[in-house]
Amino acid sequence: MKLYGYWRSSAAYRVRIALNLKGISAEQLSVHLVRDGGEQHKAAYTALNPLELVPTLTLDDELDMDALSQSLAIIEYLDEIHPQTPLLPASALERAHVRAMALTVACEIHPLNNLRVLQYLTQTLGVDEAAKNTWYHHWVASGFAALETLLIRHSGRYCFGDTVTLADLCLVPQVYNAQRFNVDLTPYPNIMRVWAECNQLEAFADAAPERQADAV
Template sequence: MKLYSYFRSSASYRVRIALNLKGLPYEYVPVHLVRDGGEHLAPAYRALNQDALLPTLIVGDDVVQQSLAIIEYLDETHPAPPLLPSTPVERAYVRSVALQVACEIHPVDNLRVLKYLKRTLGVDDAAKDAWYRHWIETGFSTLEAHLVAAGRTGTFCFGDTPTVADLCLIPQVFNAHRFNIDTTRYPTIHRINENALQHDAFARAAPGAQPDAE
């Protein structure tokens, strides 16, 4: 397997955790999002991924895109350990937590959105950073309420083993800390993150542990 990744890309980070949890070795192919105007925008990468987004996973002749689709694919092709619970309603709950991060928080703070704010709308850096924090804080506030209301957390978002919910949450907490958000205001999220960082599969997937880390 070959993973096109950028050390600080949240979506790549999610898939790296999945690969580590499954014990799957892979070749790491760095794609720099800033250098040379963005290596992801170059024709070579766009031939693989028309959306010019990271990550892309190559398995034999198969090209798999979109982090959540990649994670479901890995879970179907390498079922142990499972990244989703066993009953439909529990699976729906875990997926809903993952999607709260992947659909409601992360896309609005994506690099291309921040560029549009700055270049097209002329938003200054302070307002851009406030935007970034706003969507994480709004999202974490409701996600914390969701986790508490559901009462299903243990060491992780769902019980004591990692699921796709944690694969999405932990990279988002990393982003929050980069922007100096105090996550102790979200005690459940904060606790799950502290637990995950002790886990080898999460630690080895962290941005600072990647070959292209700066």
């Protein structure tokens, strides 16, 4: 397997955690999202991922039909082919709760604050840095407030009980990004408690952006 990612990409971060938890080896290939206008827009990469986003996971070869995109789809694929250390609970209801928490991050927070959205705000719409940061903080606060409530209902040591799930793989990178943008995280004690618990695990610590080969 080959994982195309970028050290600061929260979506790639999620997949790195999954690979580590399951003990799956994948060659890590960097797609620099800023250099030369963004390597994700180059023809060679677009052939693998028409969305021009990271991550992309290729399997036995690099045929377009074998390239997987979208971090949650990749993680669920890995979970199905390597069912040991499952990332989703056994019951349908519990799986739905875990997915709801994961999607709160992956659908309600991250897309609005992704690099291409922030670049569109500043480079196309002419939004200044202060307004961009206000936008970023607003959507993190909105999503984290909801997620904090879900954790009050469902968390134990981790997002859902005492076992690492897909929800934790989404939460930890989003907290990392929020810290980068100086979001006040004191209103979210359960989020920060779970974040701290996860980062005690080697699989999470080794996936951290600063530990990646392409980190700057």
